[in-house]
Amino acid sequence: MKELVFEELTLRQKLGMVFTGFLNSWAKSEDNEEFLFELIKERALGVVWIQQGARDAEEMLEKVKELADYPIIVVTDAESGISTKNGDYLVGRHSAIGNTGDPKNAYVFGKVLGAVAHKMGYNMVCNPIMDIRPGFIRALGSDKEMVTEFSAAMAQGLHDGGLLTLGKHYPGADNPLGIDSHMTAAISYQTKEELIEDGLYPYRKLMEQDLLDGIMTGHKKCVNIDPDHPASMSKKVIDIIRELGFEGVIMTDALCMMGIKALYNDVESKGYAIAAGNDTILPFTAESRKEFADLCEAYDQGLIPDDVLDAAVKRILEAQHKTLSLPKDVEITEEEMEIFRNIDKNGVYAKTDEGVSTSLSRDGKYYFAVVIRNEMQIGSDGKIDVDTFSSKWHYPLKIKQKIMELFPNAAVKFIHEFPSQGQNVEVLNESLGYDDVIFLTFTEPLSFTGKERLTHRLVTLIDAMRMTERVNTVIHFGNPLVLEDLPHMPRIIVGNVSEKSVEATLEVLAGEYPAKGKLTCEVNFK
Numbered sequence: 469m470k471e472l473v474f475e476e477l478t479l480r481q482k483l484g485m486v487f488t489g490f491l492n493s494w495a496k497s498e499d500n501e502e503f504l505f506e507l508i509k510e511r512a513l514g515v516v517w518i519q520q521g522a523r524d525a526e527e528m529l530e531k532v533k534e535l536a537d538y539p540i541i542v543v544t545d546a547e548s549g550i551s552t553k554n555g556d557y558l559v560g561r562h563s564a565i566g567n568t569g570d571p572k573n574a575y576v577f578g579k580v581l582g583a584v585a586h587k588m589g590y591n592m593v594c595n596p597i598m599d600i601r602p603g604f605i606r607a608l609g610s611d612k613e614m615v616t617e618f619s620a621a622m623a624q625g626l627h628d629g630g631l632l633t634l635g636k637h638y639p640g641a642d643n644p645l646g647i648d649s650h651m652t653a654a655i656s657y658q659t660k661e662e663l664i665e666d667g668l669y670p671y672r673k674l675m676e677q678d679l680l681d682g683i684m685t686g687h688k689k690c691v692n693i694d695p696d697h698p699a700s701m702s703k704k705v706i707d708i709i710r711e712l713g714f715e716g717v718i719m720t721d722a723l724c725m726m727g728i729k730a731l732y733n734d735v736e737s738k739g740y741a742i743a744a745g746n747d748t749i750l751p752f753t754a755e756s757r758k759e760f761a762d763l764c765e766a767y768d769q770g771l772i773p774d775d776v777l778d779a780a781v782k783r784i785l786e787a788q789h790k791t792l793s794l795p796k797d798v799e800i801t802e803e804e805m806e807i808f809r810n811i812d813k814n815g816v817y818a819k820t821d822e823g824v825s826t827s828l829s830r831d832g833k834y835y836f837a838v839v840i841r842n843e844m845q846i847g848s849d850g851k852i853d854v855d856t857f858s859s860k861w862h863y864p865l866k867i868k869q870k871i872m873e874l875f876p877n878a879a880v881k882f883i884h885e886f887p888s889q890g891q892n893v894e895v896l897n898e899s900l901g902y903d904d905v906i907f908l909t910f911t912e913p914l915s916f917t918g919k920e921r922l923t924h925r926l927v928t929l930i931d932a933m934r935m936t937e938r939v940n941t942v943i944h945f946g947n948p949l950v951l952e953d954l955p956h957m958p959r960i961i962v963g964n965v966s967e968k969s970v971e972a973t974l975e976v977l978a979g980e981y982p983a984k985g986k987l988t989c990e991v992n993f994k
Contacts, residue, residue, distance in 0.1 A: 470538050471789060472511060474782055483767060484512030485781045486742055487760055488543070488719065488750045491528045492519035497754040504756050508535045514784040515719070515748050520544040520585070521551040521860075529589035539591075539788040543634065543719075546593040547606055548966070549577065550585050557584050559811045560861065560964025562597050566608040566618055567815035567964065569986040574608070574621040576807045582629015583798040591791040592632040594684055596622040598670040599640055602989035603949035605965055606913060609988035616670040623679035630795045632787065633679060637686030637721060638709065639699050640667030649687040649727035650915040653698045656690045660708060663690065668709070675714055681790060682717040683709065685746060687727030697744070698727055701737070706745035717787040718745060722752035738763045739771025747780040812968040816976055817948075818983035819993065821958040827979030828904065828941070834878045835902040836871050837895055839909045839926065840864050842884045861966045862910065862945075870971055874978040886923045895929065905939040906977070911946040912965050920947045927953050943973050948991045956994040962987065 477485070489504040507513040518528050525544075532542060544550075549558040557580055559565065565574050578595070585593060596619040602610035608618040623633045641656030641663055648654070658666065674680040685700040694702040700720045709718075720741050723729075728737050738759075741749050751759040766772055800808075818826045828834065840862070868880045881898060883891045899905045907930055911920040933939040934955040941959040944951055948962045961983065963973040975981040 469792060471792075472538050472785055474778075474785060477781065478512075479767075481510070481512045482777060482781045483763055484510070484760070485514035485784045486748050486777065487513065487763055488515040488517050488748050489513055489756050490517050490519075490750075490752055490754060491532075492517075492754065493522040493524045494519075500754040500756045503760070505531070505535055507760075508532065508540065511538050513540060514781075514788070515541040515543060517543050517750065517752070518590070520546060520588075520590070526553060526588060533589050539791045541592055541632075541784070541788055541791065542590050543592040543594065544585075544590060546581055546585065546595055547597060549581050550588070552584065552588065557581065557808070558966060559808075560815070560966030560969045561605040562608045563605040563988070564812050564815045564964035564966065564969065565622070566614070566988045567817060567985040568811060571618050571621040573807060573811050573814070574618040575625040576804050577811065578622040578625025578627075579629040579798070580625075580800055580804060580808045582626045582631040583800050584629075586630030586794065586796065586798070590631065591794060592634055592682065592787075593626065594634045594636055595626060596633065596635055597637070598635045598674075599637055600667060600670075601643075603947040603991070604913065605946050611988070612666060612669040614988065616673045619670050620674055620677060620679055623674055624677075627679065628795065629798050632681040632790060632794070634682035634684055634717075634719060635671065635674065635680050636684035637688070638671065638683040638718075639663055639686075639688070639690065639705055640671065641688055641690050641699075642667065643688065646919045648913075648916065648918050649698075649721070650725045651727070651918060652730060653727040654686075654688040656688055657692055658690060659692050663693070664708065664712070668712070671709060671714070672712060675712070680714070680716060681787065682719060683714070684719050684721050686721050687725055697740070698731070700728070700746065701732070701740045701744050703744040710745065715783070717747045717783050719748045720746050720750050722750055724752050734759070734762045735765045735769065736771070739766030739769065742766070742772045742780060743776055745776075747783045809968075812964055812966050813972040813975075813981060813984075815964055815985040816969065816972045816981075816983050817962040817985035817987050818976060819960045824958045825979075826959070826961070826976060826983055828875070828977055830875055830978055832875065832877065832903045833901075834875055835899040835905045836875075836878055836880045837899075837905065837907045838864055838867055838880060838882050839885055839907065840882050842886050844884070861970065863967065866967070867908065867970060867974075870974050874974055874980070883926075886925050887929060892925070892929050896933070899933070899938060904941055905933060906941040906943060907939060908943045908945075910944065910965070911950050913947075920950055922950050922953055931955050941977070943977065945970060945973070948987055949989065952992050952994070954994065960993065
């Protein structure tokens with residue numbers, strides 16, 4: 469490996485150092501790959517994002533390793549772990565880890581992820597997520613002390629496994645309106661002092677332990693600090709972490725979100741991002757040639773001062789240098805793999821009324837109403853398309869198979885998140901005469917979908933059946949706070965968004981596995 473020397477870099481190389489290229493099979497472009505490979509050969513690309521889980525991610529990693537004779541930063545997001553051709557190393561997002569109640573699970577998650585990802589060719593991941601968000605499956609929890617403890621454990625595991633950390637989403641401010649930054653800029657009303665004490669608490673503590681190599685700036689507007697710009701475009705907000713002593717690399721979140729695109733054109737967003745204090749921009753599109761040209765145009769227009777560009781380049785080079793000292797070929801013990809494999813199972817939570825068992829008799833006659841996405845088609849033969857979501861966890865036919873395996877006298881009905889009139893009629897009529905009706909519901913914070921809620925029509929159906937005590941059990945996957953909309957339920961089981969967690973909730977219901985999980989937020993169940 470040849471480390472790049474700042475004084476020897478051309479202007480094109482400097483601009484390339486603060487650019488994050490994007491390789492992803494579901495946003496594939498031959499021109500995109502050709503251009504990025506050209507930049508790598510020129511030693512003019514500081515960071516490349518290779519989307520883990522994409523069908524040709526491992527081939528792309530090999531290609532980059534083959535071309536790069538300098539320590540280019542290779543990064544991806546890995547909130548659930550990492551997917552490989554030889555086997556998935558995944559859990560049900562950060563909430564699955566938090567729900568175990570034991571930071572050892574966070575450490576093991578980080579170490580396993582680090583060891584596997586490093587062998588694949590990555591040297592940095594966008595973990596841990598340090599947002600303090602009640603019920604949010606992408607967050608470890610709702611308490612700053614707990615989020616800090618679990619984040620530190622995960623970051624240490626990542627370091628021990630062989631990866632640099634990139635904590636997100638800075639500045640971790642609250643989001644009282646629940647706005648999705650993919651749709652428009654989120655808003656926080658916290659003051660600088662409140663922010664430092666609250667959202668930045670995990671950042672400060674990890675900095676003290678030298679566990680934070682980088683951060684990702686989010687598109688949240690802290691209106692009482694900078695009323696004009698989202699954090700990712702705000703020098704006032706980014707300066708706060710620098711004033712606190714952070715010297716690591718700073719990357720923007722994806723600039724293709726509406727939280728940015730609705731406010732700035734493509735040249736402005738790149739120029740303002742670097743000028744504000746980000747060290748690298750993440751366009752997150754397969755149009756790298758155009759995106760890089762926009763960055764160059766921003767420089768030509770004077771949006772990026774030379775001293776700011778130079779400082780960003782030096783921090784990127786320092787991060788590249790750090791990758792050379794990462795541990796290699798880290799071994800994972802059998803005990804660690806056992807802990808990792810059981811994170812989803814041990815994060816399952818159950819709540820029942822006094823005298824009500826968590827489990828049901830396997831010989832009983834039960835009617836399971838399994839909620840699926842509205843976009844899915846239910847065929848006349850009862851078969852449906854595979855539901856992969858964003859993280860490949862909800863497979864209705866597999867769920868049905870598991871239910872019938874555990875409860876052979878059961879009936880299974882698939883209904884949509886927003887059930888049709890016909891589906892409501894069928895559920896109400898078909899479920900007559902069963903010992904219990906069990907609803908399997910879900911929420912998942914997909915991009916561009918906004919706030920998480922169960923649909924009013926689904927809640928109305930459950931409410932109607934509860935009035936005559938025909939439904940006594942709800943199994944929910946995802947954010948437990950949405951269950952506050954439901955009527956009182958004698959038995960509630962909460963799992964995470966992964967196949968293993970789905971299976972585990974049903975095993976808990978069948979009495980085959982204990983519910984060991986803890987909710988990381990307070991839920992006002994009726």
